[in-house]
Amino acid sequence: MATPKRSRRLIDGFAAFWAAPALIWQTAFFLAPLLVLISMSFWVVRNYRLTPDFVLKNWERMFTRDYFWAAYLHTFELALLVAVLASVIAFPASHYLAFKASPAARRWAMFLLITPFFTSYLVRAYSWKIILSTEGVLNVVFGWVGLGPFEMLNNTFGACVGYLTLCMPLVILIQLFALSNVNRDLIGAAHNLGCGPLKTTFTVTIPAARVGLILAATFAFILSFGDYVSPAYLGGGKPPTMSILIVDQTKSGNHWPRASVVAVTMVVTLITVLFTALFAAYGKPGGKK
Amino acid sequence: MTASRWQAAWTVAVFLFILAPIASIVVFSFNADRFPSLPWGGFSLTWYEAILTDDTVRAGFVRSLKVSAIVSVLATFIGFATAYTDYRFNFTGKMPYLALAALPPTVPVLILGLAMLSFFSMVNLVGTLRAIIIGHVVICAPFAMALIRMRLADMSPDIEPAAWNLGASRWRTIWSVTIPWCLPSIFAALAITAAVSFDEFMIAWFVSGLEETLPVRILALLQGQVSPRINAIGSIVFFISVTLAGLAQLLATRRDRQS
Numbered sequence: 001m002a003t004p005k006r007s008r009r010l011i012d013g014f015a016a017f018w019a020a021p022a023l024i025w026q027t028a029f030f031l032a033p034l035l036v037l038i039s040m041s042f043w044v045v046r047n048y049r050l051t052p053d054f055v056l057k058n059w060e061r062m063f064t065r066d067y068f069w070a071a072y073l074h075t076f077e078l079a080l081l082v083a084v085l086a087s088v089i090a091f092p093a094s095h096y097l098a099f100k101a102s103p104a105a106r107r108w109a110m111f112l113l114i115t116p117f118f119t120s121y122l123v124r125a126y127s128w129k130i131i132l133s134t135e136g137v138l139n140v141v142f143g144w145v146g147l148g149p150f151e152m153l154n155n156t157f158g159a160c161v162g163y164l165t166l167c168m169p170l171v172i173l174i175q176l177f178a179l180s181n182v183n184r185d186l187i188g189a190a191h192n193l194g195c196g197p198l199k200t201t202f203t204v205t206i207p208a209a210r211v212g213l214i215l216a217a218t219f220a221f222i223l224s225f226g227d228y229v230s231p232a233y234l235g236g237g238k239p240p241t242m243s244i245l246i247v248d249q250t251k252s253g254n255h256w257p258r259a260s261v262v263a264v265t266m267v268v269t270l271i272t273v274l275f276t277a278l279f280a281a282y283g284k285p286g287g288k289k
Numbered sequence: 290m291t292a293s294r295w296q297a298a299w300t301v302a303v304f305l306f307i308l309a310p311i312a313s314i315v316v317f318s319f320n321a322d323r324f325p326s327l328p329w330g331g332f333s334l335t336w337y338e339a340i341l342t343d344d345t346v347r348a349g350f351v352r353s354l355k356v357s358a359i360v361s362v363l364a365t366f367i368g369f370a371t372a373y374t375d376y377r378f379n380f381t382g383k384m385p386y387l388a389l390a391a392l393p394p395t396v397p398v399l400i401l402g403l404a405m406l407s408f409f410s411m412v413n414l415v416g417t418l419r420a421i422i423i424g425h426v427v428i429c430a431p432f433a434m435a436l437i438r439m440r441l442a443d444m445s446p447d448i449e450p451a452a453w454n455l456g457a458s459r460w461r462t463i464w465s466v467t468i469p470w471c472l473p474s475i476f477a478a479l480a481i482t483a484a485v486s487f488d489e490f491m492i493a494w495f496v497s498g499l500e501e502t503l504p505v506r507i508l509a510l511l512q513g514q515v516s517p518r519i520n521a522i523g524s525i526v527f528f529i530s531v532t533l534a535g536l537a538q539l540l541a542t543r544r545d546r547q548s
Contacts, residue, residue, distance in 0.1 A: 014459050015378050022371040022390040022430065030393050030427045033401070033408035040407050050410075093300040100293060101300075109304070114538055116307055118484050119530040122504055123523035126511055127310035130317070130325050133515070137313065140327040168307055197292065226397020228491065233511055243399050250495070256407055263400045270397075 034267075041260040050256060058257040062265075068245070072265070075241040078156070079225040082163040086171045086220040087213065089164070094175035095201065098182075110176070113169040125162050125229045132158055132234070154236025162230025167220040174219065178212020179205065211281040218277040222270055242266050311527065318520035325517050336521040346522060349506040353487055356418060356502060360425040361483035367426065368433025368478055369471065373463070375434075376441040377449070391431050401428065402495030409496055416498025424492040429485050433478035436541055440474035441467075477540035484533035488526070 044053045062068045097109050116124070131137050132152040142148035152158055182205055190200040206213065224230070228243040237244050242262055249259035313325075318337070322330030340346045371390045375383075393401070405424045406415060414420040444467070452462040468475070490504035497505055503526060510519050 015374070015380075018370045019374040019378065019380075019386070020370075021367040022374075022434070023386065025367055025426065025430065026389050026393065029405070029408075029423050030401075031389065033404035034396075036408045036411065037400070037404035089303060092296050093303040096293075096296045096300045100296065111535070111538060112304060112308065115531055115534045116311070118481060118488070118534040118537075120488055120504075120523065120527050122488070122490050122507055122511070123314055123519075123527055124310040126507070126519055126523060127314040129511075130515055131310065131313055133326075135324055136326050164306070165310060168303070172303070222395065222397070226399055228399050243397075246399060246403060250403060250406070256403075259403055260407065263403050266397065267400060 037260050038264055040257055041264050043257045045255060045257060048254070058261045062258055062261045067240075068262070071240050071242055071245050074239050075225060075231075075243070076269070078159060078163070078231070078241065079221045081156075082160060082167065082224040083217040083221040085160065086164055086167050087175075087217045090168060090171045090175055090216070091213075094172050094179055095205070097172075097176050098179035099187075106176075110173070113173050117169045117173070121166055122229060124165050125233055128158075128161050128165060129153065129233055132161065153234060154238075156235065159231050159235025162234040163220075163224040163227060166227055166230065167223045170223070171216045171220050174212055174216035175209075178209040178216070181212070182208045214277055214281040218274060221273060221277075225270060225273075226266065314520050314523045314527065318517060318524045320517060320520075323517065324515065325520055336517040339518050340521050340525075343518075345501070346503070346506060349501050349503040350525075352418060352500060353503040356421050356425065356493075357483040357486040359422050360429055360486040361479045363422070363426045364429035364482040364486075365433045365437075365475060365478040367430040368435075368482075369437050369468075369475060371430070371434045372438035372441055373467065375438060376444075390434060393427050394431050398428065398489070398491035402492045405492060406495040415496055416500060418497075418500055420496040421493050421500070421502065424496055425486040425489055428489070428492070429482035432485060433482050436478045436481065436537075437471055437474045439541070440471050444470050473540045473543050477537040480533045480537035480540065484530045484537070487533070488530050 039052075040050075041058055042054045042056070044051050044055055044057065097106050101109065133139070134149050134151075134153075138152065139149040142150065152161075186204055186208060187200055190204045191197075195203070226243060228241075228247060231237060231241040232244055232247070235241075240248070242265070245262045246259045249255045249262065253259075317325035319332050319334070320330050321333035321335065371387075375387060380386075401424070405420070405427075409415045409420045409423075414423075448466060448470075449462050452466050453459065457465065488504060490502070490508050493502045494505045494508055501509070503522070507519060507522060507526070510516070510522075
């Protein structure tokens, strides 16, 4: 075909040269550490030293503790709440940008969404910590109109503000992408047949953009499920999330095997959620055209 | 029509929510008061002076620059190689290969941090800049790959064979045809990977030990008192990463106007 006339050897040095970097790097420094993480959950700590072993002690220890399951449930609920909140809050905006805004406005919006996605989540979370505090800007403004002060930090509200800061740009971007790909003729046809704008959105647009909308919510779930900054610094850390358990076990408890039990549980959960979502997005009969 | 108005207002509100913390951090970094809030305490550069003379901040800043410079070059090279492999070759196991190359950013950085901490402690790399660099390349390379792959998608698959038929070797073709074509996306990839690395704090926090990068320093400061000094550092970090991310987008979207 399009390759040069030279006879093809069994191993093509040229091809190997380009394929090798990612293969080597991600096997050595991505796959291997994850495998170490899994195997470490079976190791023991003897005399403050980590010793390779194969025991189920760490798993038993974590899985029989109430605080572990409380943390798991709490984290799962928070991530689910954020996935729903982010989707619902983002949708009118994505819909506006996809169908009503001018192309120039849409380009600006995308720039204003992509940039925060790549910049300083930590700094933005810190900023909310000041804005939401008792003496912060918001409470000062509320004070002017005789309201508050409201307690907006160290509770679920604070944590959610942080989570939404983290995932809102990505959720809008994916929704915008999904809505932009909806066939305009479908919407026009619905309107011609006398279907109102709201009804069209719910019966035509949303089903047509279903895959993207589900993916957006899934990414919101994944990002918030694994996040440490928002629950720790804005949510107050009580009750702890899975991420806080990991940091506590690693940084202060110095018990890496238990931390890795928590981490492996999280990875398994995320994979399950991802596949369930993909199944819901693509798998449903009747959804395929 | 009023429904449209409401929707526009909602959209503006959502963007305000996204941009408010950024505006607030920059504005209050110039506020003279000890607590960054209203009422306005007067314009001041005190907090910038304070961080310029802070050795831990300066050392962290230099480390972050070093790390992100090296990471961007390594990650972009790996990203180009992977994108080209996907573009040019078909082989058994291509799907798992691409999955391996693309998956790292989907694993929470906290978990990657813990995994790398345990892995690097076995090979005695914890507490070195090398550990941070290696970890950052893992999560940055996929972004570089995606950007360069999008650019390659716009290159006609016949161009390289044309160069081969004219007698150029495959290496020569890459150098004189493929890389020049990809150049905007290569620069975009350098910028975006530098931005991601410059901002990354979780992996760095786990594996850096005493070699704190700037975001890790910020994380440490966050655990203490609220201080406008964090606003000043945050504004600087923010300025750098916005510049890099903006540059990357400019370079990556230039394609639209060319073709």
